[in-house]
Every structure is written in C-alpha cells, then in structure tokens.
Amino acid sequence: MLDLTRFFSGPQATLLLAGLGAEVIKIDDPKTGDPTASSPPYAGPQGISFSRQTQADMGIAYLKRARGKKSVTLDLKSPEGKRVFMKMVERADVVIDNFSVGVAQRLGTDYESLQAVNPNIIYCSLTGYGATGQDRNLKAYDLMVQAGVGLMSLTGHPDSTPVKAGSPLSDAISGVFAASGIIAALLHRHRTGQGQSIDVSMADCLFALMFDEPVDCYSELGLEHRQGNRIMRFSPFNSYRAKDGYIALGAASNAEWTTLLKAMEREDLLGDANMMDLGWRIAHNDEVDRIVSAWTQTRTKGEILELLNALKIPNSPVRTVAEVMSWQQLHERDMVQPLWNPLAQAHVSARGPGFPIKFSHTKAVYDMPAPRPGEHSRDILKRLGGLSDQEFDRLVSAGIA
Incomplete structure (x- = not known):
C-alpha cells in the first residue's frame, strides 16, 4: 500500500491496515517530510514539550500514527519522482491520499492516472466533504466537520x-471507514479481479454515526438538542456526583430502574405510575436526576461501583486521563503501548493505543515503531521503483528522493 496521507484521518486508516499486516509505505516530500514529525508537542530525551529541546525530539502524533509503516521520501512534483512513483504503482495493491479535492489531479496521481498504469489498483481518497457535491472544494479540519454536520x-x-467533542472524532471515524472500504474493495477484487476507487468524506462518516439518534425529531418531542450526558431513550442516564468524584450510570429498562430504586432504598417509588413510565421519566429527566443524585452524593465511587456491579446495573467511574492510563483493564488488553523515538533510539514517556481488535488466529499488532523519515527509501525504491544504487544516489543528490 502506497500511503500519501497526512495528519490524522488518512494515517489513522493506514495505521489500522498496518496493524492488520499490510505493508504500508509512507511517501513524503524529501523537502518537507511528514509535517507531524516536526510538529509539537514533542517527545525526546528531555521529556515532553511544546518546543524542540534536542535534535532527537519528534512529534508525538508521528510516533503514534507512523507505527508499523515504512518511510520513503520522493518528490512527486518532479518528473523523475513521478516516474518512480508510477513504477511503484504498477506493483501496488492500494494507493491512499487525503489531499484536498483537485490536488491528486494536478499531481497526476488521481484514480484515472493510476488505473492507466495498473488497472487493478484500489485508490482511496479521503476528504472533508467528499469528491462530489457543491462543498467538495471547501477545506476542512475536524472542528469544521463537527460544526458542519451538527455535532456541535x-x-x-x-x-x-x-462545543466540539473532546477528541477529533471526524478524523478518527473517517479513517476507520476508509480502512473498512479498502478491505471491502480488496475482497471485491479478489472475487472479481476488478479494482476501483473509494471516495470517503469526513462529514459523511460523522453524520452516519451521529444520525442513528433521531435528532431531527427532537423538536417534535419537545427535547433540547443539547442533552448533556443524557440520551433521549433512557432515564436515568447521566453522570452523578459521589463523595469523591463522579460516577456515570444508566437504566435502559424498567427492570434496571426497578433494581436501581431498590438499591437506593426508594421502593416507595415503585408504586408511582409516573416514575415507572419510561416516557415520563425521559420528559422529566431533571426530577429523576435529583433522586439519583441525592443517593450518589452520600456514597463514595467505590461503594456505588461495588453495589451496582453486583446488581448488574451499568455504571463506571468518570476517570481522569491519568486514571485511564493506569486502568488495569486497558493494560491487560495491551491497549496502552510504549512509543519508540527512532532518532533518540529510546522509549519516550508518551504512550500510544494498541490495536483495538483481538483475533483468535490473526496477528494484529503494530510490530514496528515509527520509522526514521526516509528510513526505507533505498530498499523500497530499488525493490518497487526499479532503481539501481547509482540511480537512487543520484536522485538523493538532486533532492528528489
């Protein structure tokens, strides 16, 4: 797979595919490299910082997103760089980019150009709003997409x-959709021998996930569109203050609500027709929350967890990031991984997520740390680009590789 992506959405897609065993070859401009490798916050021998403290400091985003990948530098704007790239395309299965609409056409790396070289190629383009539609040319970051599809x-x-969600959801989600689309296209090609292009929109992907909720019906139901921690199908469903922090809990059925009332020693409400009616509780969330809060505030998080877990009532402490990083459950599932800085030749204090899908027979891990920029250029440009050592050295001297 030839990876021309930058920043988060595209690198997220190729990170997942690398974890599944794909040979992902990052191709960066030799003059600029991967922008996240030299962008703050940095991790290096002297710790984490917003300013580069040593020449071995690297961007934390790069150390996370480039794991499991190989790095090649090649100037696609130069005729020779373009020729070598097309030689690589002849032997590639997939090419992916997240350029703005029109950039691939200007570079000559669009689907039509690649298909002429390799009719079986699978080409994935990941953009803010997609390759079609009146807003296709608009530039977008996650903030704009969250605003545009209504999540904010x-x-x-x-x-x-x-307010946006706390993490760049549209980037992450579209990366997952893109990886899924590439796998589906590979399966289609395996069955039919036919390559194809894939058009992934960050806005489409985020909208598809959030629109499971009937948000277009909230006004008719008399609901505020901003529900805080609540969800319009359940009540109670919120975070509640305990003696030593906050706890999230919810009751999705009257059976769970009945069990919770007994746990709170509020059996007196079992005969209240309103309180036992889910529709009424949803419409009167504030009153339900007052009842639950009056109980949680008299107990510690640990006491609440022990009782509700024994009763099978869904709940969780609201963990800080520091608490999440020490959560044993994540460590037991190998979800908190050390990050290796290839310039410092050492692990850094920042951590990255492990591969989130566990297979019974398939190895799915990021088995290589982020590479040094251009680390694999000679090997790959010789193997896939058809260059000799002398030709490679000449391209390096010319600033093309």
Missing part, C-alpha cells in the same frame, strides 16, 4: 455555547 449543536448542556 448537540454536544454540551442546553444553555451552553457550541
């Missing part, structure tokens, strides 16, 4: 200003 109008409490 749903996030937060009823009286709050628009």
Whole structure:
C-alpha cells in the first residue's frame, strides 16, 4: 500500500491496515517530510514539550500514527519522482491520499492516472466533504466537520455555547471507514479481479454515526438538542456526583430502574405510575436526576461501583486521563503501548493505543515503531521503483528522493 496521507484521518486508516499486516509505505516530500514529525508537542530525551529541546525530539502524533509503516521520501512534483512513483504503482495493491479535492489531479496521481498504469489498483481518497457535491472544494479540519454536520449543536448542556467533542472524532471515524472500504474493495477484487476507487468524506462518516439518534425529531418531542450526558431513550442516564468524584450510570429498562430504586432504598417509588413510565421519566429527566443524585452524593465511587456491579446495573467511574492510563483493564488488553523515538533510539514517556481488535488466529499488532523519515527509501525504491544504487544516489543528490 502506497500511503500519501497526512495528519490524522488518512494515517489513522493506514495505521489500522498496518496493524492488520499490510505493508504500508509512507511517501513524503524529501523537502518537507511528514509535517507531524516536526510538529509539537514533542517527545525526546528531555521529556515532553511544546518546543524542540534536542535534535532527537519528534512529534508525538508521528510516533503514534507512523507505527508499523515504512518511510520513503520522493518528490512527486518532479518528473523523475513521478516516474518512480508510477513504477511503484504498477506493483501496488492500494494507493491512499487525503489531499484536498483537485490536488491528486494536478499531481497526476488521481484514480484515472493510476488505473492507466495498473488497472487493478484500489485508490482511496479521503476528504472533508467528499469528491462530489457543491462543498467538495471547501477545506476542512475536524472542528469544521463537527460544526458542519451538527455535532456541535448537540454536544454540551442546553444553555451552553457550541462545543466540539473532546477528541477529533471526524478524523478518527473517517479513517476507520476508509480502512473498512479498502478491505471491502480488496475482497471485491479478489472475487472479481476488478479494482476501483473509494471516495470517503469526513462529514459523511460523522453524520452516519451521529444520525442513528433521531435528532431531527427532537423538536417534535419537545427535547433540547443539547442533552448533556443524557440520551433521549433512557432515564436515568447521566453522570452523578459521589463523595469523591463522579460516577456515570444508566437504566435502559424498567427492570434496571426497578433494581436501581431498590438499591437506593426508594421502593416507595415503585408504586408511582409516573416514575415507572419510561416516557415520563425521559420528559422529566431533571426530577429523576435529583433522586439519583441525592443517593450518589452520600456514597463514595467505590461503594456505588461495588453495589451496582453486583446488581448488574451499568455504571463506571468518570476517570481522569491519568486514571485511564493506569486502568488495569486497558493494560491487560495491551491497549496502552510504549512509543519508540527512532532518532533518540529510546522509549519516550508518551504512550500510544494498541490495536483495538483481538483475533483468535490473526496477528494484529503494530510490530514496528515509527520509522526514521526516509528510513526505507533505498530498499523500497530499488525493490518497487526499479532503481539501481547509482540511480537512487543520484536522485538523493538532486533532492528528489
């Protein structure tokens, strides 16, 4: 797989595919390299910082997103660089980019150009709003996509200003969709021998996930679009203050609500027709929350967890990031991984996520750390680009490789 992506959405897709065993070859401009490798925050021999403290410091995002991949530098704007790239395309299965609409056409690396060289190629283009539609040429980052598809109008409490989710969801989600699309296209080619192009939109992907909720019906139901931690199908469903922090809990059925009432020693409400009606509780969430909060505030998180877990009532402490990083469950599933800085030749204090899918027979891991920029150029440009050592050295001297 030839990976022309930058920043998060595309590298997320190729990171997942690398974890599944794909040979992912990152191709970067020799003049600029991968922008995340030299962008803050940095991790290096002297720790984490916003300013580069040593020449061995590297961007944390790069150390996370480039794991399991190989690195090649090649100037696609030069005729010779373009010729070598097309030689690589002849032997590639997949080419992926997240250029703005029109950039691939200007470079001559669009699907039509690649298909002329390799009719079986699978080409994935990942953009903010897709390759079609009146907004296709607009530039987008995650903030704009969350705003554009309405997630910011749903996030937060009823009286709050628009706020995005705490992480760049549209980048991460579209990367997952792109990886899924590439796998599906590979399966289609295996069955039919036919390559194809894949058009992935960050906005489409985020909208597809959030629109499972009937958000377009909230007004008819008399609901605020901003529900805070609540969900319009369940009540109670929120985070509640305990003696020593916050705990999240929810009851998705009357059976769970009945069990929770007994746990809170509020059996008196079992005969209340309103309180036992889910529709009424959803419409009167504030009253339900007052009842639950009055109970949680008298107990510690540990006491609540022990009791509700024994009763099979879904709940969780609201963990800080520091608490999450020490959560034993994640460590037992190998989800908290050390990061290796290839310039410092040492692990850094930052951590990266492990591969999130566990197979019974398939190895799915990031078995290589992030590479040094250009680390695999000679090997790959000789093997896939058809260069001799002398030709490679000449391209390096000319700033093309």
